[in-house]
Amino acid sequence: MEKSETTLDLAARRFVRHLDFTAVRGGPAYLTLSPPMPRPQNILQLPTQSCSPAQLTLDFQSLSQRRWIPSQPRWQQQRTSQSPPVMSYLQSPRPQLVSPVRRLQHPSQKLLVKRKHESSRSQPQHNAGLKDNTPKKQKHCNCKNSRCLKLYCECFAAGIYCDGCNCLNCHNNVDNEAARQEAVGITLERNLNAFRPKIASSPLKPEVSMEEVSETQVTGKHNKGCHCKKSGCLKKYCECFQANILCSENCKCMDCKNFEGSDERRAVFQEEYRLVQIRQATNAAISGAVGPSSSVTHITPKKRKIPEIFSGKSFIDQTFDMTAQYQQGHHSNSACLDLKACETNKEFDPTASSPLSPLASFVSDTANTIIPGSSISTYRSVLADVLQTQNVKNLCSLLVVLSGEATKKNAEMRGKEVRKIETRKSEASTASSAQSLQDSREVVTPDCENHANKDVPDAVDIDIRKMPLSPETLELMCDEQDVMFFDNVSANGVAIGNTEHNMNQKSSNSDGCTDTYAEQERLILTKFRDVLGGLITLGNIKDSRSRKWEQK
DNA sequence: GAGTTTGAAACT
DNA sequence: CAGTTTCAAACTC
Structure with missing residues (x-):
């Protein structure tokens, strides 16, 4: 049997005092003593701190149709520092009736998984007091033995009626107002600060x-x-x-x-x-x-995982396979990105929202999912499972290989031309025609002298958009029909790497000629276009599959 | 969802 | 006031 139930001298508590929660700002720090007087509705009045416990009682008669006002945990008040104070309905943020026992939620808790008994209920109105000034219940207790009349009960401790709780034999309600009054008195008798924050x-x-x-x-x-x-x-x-x-x-x-x-x-x-x-x-x-045609963003696994989609050889795989036979240490080249390092950076740098390259954003690893510690939700491309990191890596290598191949091819072509010139020279030597010699030089190496002079731009300073372009390149660019493409290419590591590679070749190769560059461009861009075309095709296929799946 | 752990509240 | 018990939330499986 409850001690309170036998020892309470209710008569002695008829000396009603009131807790005034409508005290104006700057008033007493806690409970104020005041005589009974008209008060705003929904204001709970509790005994003052200065009363003797024996005198404490509550005027709950007028509360039958009211709610026992909860107060907001301090951190929740702080949460809406830009908005009106949570306690504004009390006209003062200072005096708090309730104890935030176990009601204080960790700030992050709101974002975490709701607890089991909370998840099945609608919560919004319980947290709504932040805006509409309406006191709202915030918790649902599960009391079994306390009748919700002890501080064990969160609702009781918070100064609110149980409503929609899972509690058993609950007395913390209007129907048991008398019992509740008594319990409050006992609680306060035991500890005057029981309902203090x-x-x-x-x-x-x-x-x-x-x-x-x-x-x-x-x-x-x-x-x-x-x-x-x-x-x-x-x-x-x-x-x-x-x-x-x-x-x-x-x-x-x-x-x-x-x-x-x-x-x-x-x-x-x-x-x-x-x-x-x-x-x-x-x-x-x-x-x-995410876009409607994109897959749902997944949680980033800690370990990198290569998706098994397209486990067979895709177009890209086949395309890149041909590079394998050429790869002989080209990775040290400027066009070969240190993907390992980049991946590492991406994984550990939460701010690495900008991908290494346009392609990188499609790579199916951390780039298209959520980076731990980052709030950035990235778009998941339909190519996410199509293009792998290794594919990008291979593409880099491929471009380098092609570049070298073009150089080699042009060297052979130039060799033939030189031999032809030598032949012409010998034929014309007897004629002692300086004019013909000059003509022949212009035919063979019209730009070589230009490139040999001081006007040759430094590789770093080259603006690729201002460079003379070969007809092949222009043709390819027309294919693209998109100026941004070129901008992107020049802005990403892969392409600019190749560009720089080319430029380095151009500047370092003393007799590099326009023909060489043109051939390099043609080979590289053509292959690159093919690769991108393959990607687009695969993306379209995957996208259409996704749409069909979503429709089902 | 059931069982366990934990620490505040209640009690002695 | 210290020790014990009760209680319900927090947590684990």
Whole structure:
């Protein structure tokens, strides 16, 4: 039998006092004593702190049709610093009736998976008090033995009626108002601060990233302090941790890890932050952040995983296979990107939102999924499972190989031309015609002299768009019908690498000629066009498959 | 979803 | 006030 039920002297409590939660700003820090007087509706009146416990009682008669007003945890108030205070319906953010016991949610909790008993219910209205000033219930208890009339019960502790809870034998409702009044009195008799907020001051704003949290001084302090023994104060068992504040001198915890500079604490926040970001990204993807024809963004696996789609040799694979026989150390070339390094950077650099190259964004690995620690949700191309990192790598190699091949081919052509000239020279030597010699030189190497002079641009400074283009190149560009293509090509590592490679060849090859460049361009761009065309085809196929699948 | 762990609240 | 029990949330499997 409850002690309270036998010892309460209700008569002695008829000396009704009221808690005035409508105290104006700047008033007493906590409960104010005031005589009964007309008050706004929905304002709960509780005994004052200055009353003797024996005198405490509550005027609940007028509450039968009211709600026992909850207050918002401090951090939630802080959360909407730009919006009107949560407590505005009380006209004062200062006095709080309720205890935030176990109701304080970790800022990140809102973004995490709802707890089992919360997930099945509609939650919006419980968190709505932030905007409409309407006090809303926030939790659903599952009490079984306390009748929801003890502080074990979150609702009771929060100063609200149970409504829609899973509790058994609940007395925390209008129908049991008398019992509840009594319980409140007993609770206050036991501890006048029972319904006071436990956190002395505002914790950190939840908007602050978890990464920053670990480095930021949290200003709140638990009035009583926690007494944790096993949780290290890094689990929500700990009221301090739950309130997102550091443990303080008030705490009597053991093996506390909830202090500033704690590596364990930092790790916990970072892990939580990572999960939050993943969830946010996933939600964003599900809610339509991705294109209708794109696959749903997946959570990035820690380990790189090569998709098994197109496990057989695709067009790209076949195309790239031909490069294998040519690959003989070309990777050191400028056009050969250090994909390994780039992948590493991408994986560990949350800000690496810009892909290495246009192709890289299609590569089916971390580039098209969510980067841990990043809030950026990237578009997942339909080529995501088509084009692999290795394919890009191979493409780089292919372009280099082709470049070299073109150079070699042109060297042979030029050799023939030179021999032809030599022949002409010998034939004309007897004629001593300086004019004919000059003519022949102009025919063979019209640009060589130009390139040999100081006007040869430095490879780094070359603006590819200002360069003279071969008819073949122009033709290819016309094929593309898109100026941006060229811009993109010049802007990405792969193409610019090849460009630079070409330019280096051009500048380093003292007798490099326009014909050489033209041939190189023709070979490389033609092949590149073929590769892209293959990609487009595969993308279209995959896209159409996706659409069909979605329609089913 | 059931069972376990945890620490605040309640009780002695 | 310290130790124990009760309780329900948090957590694990």
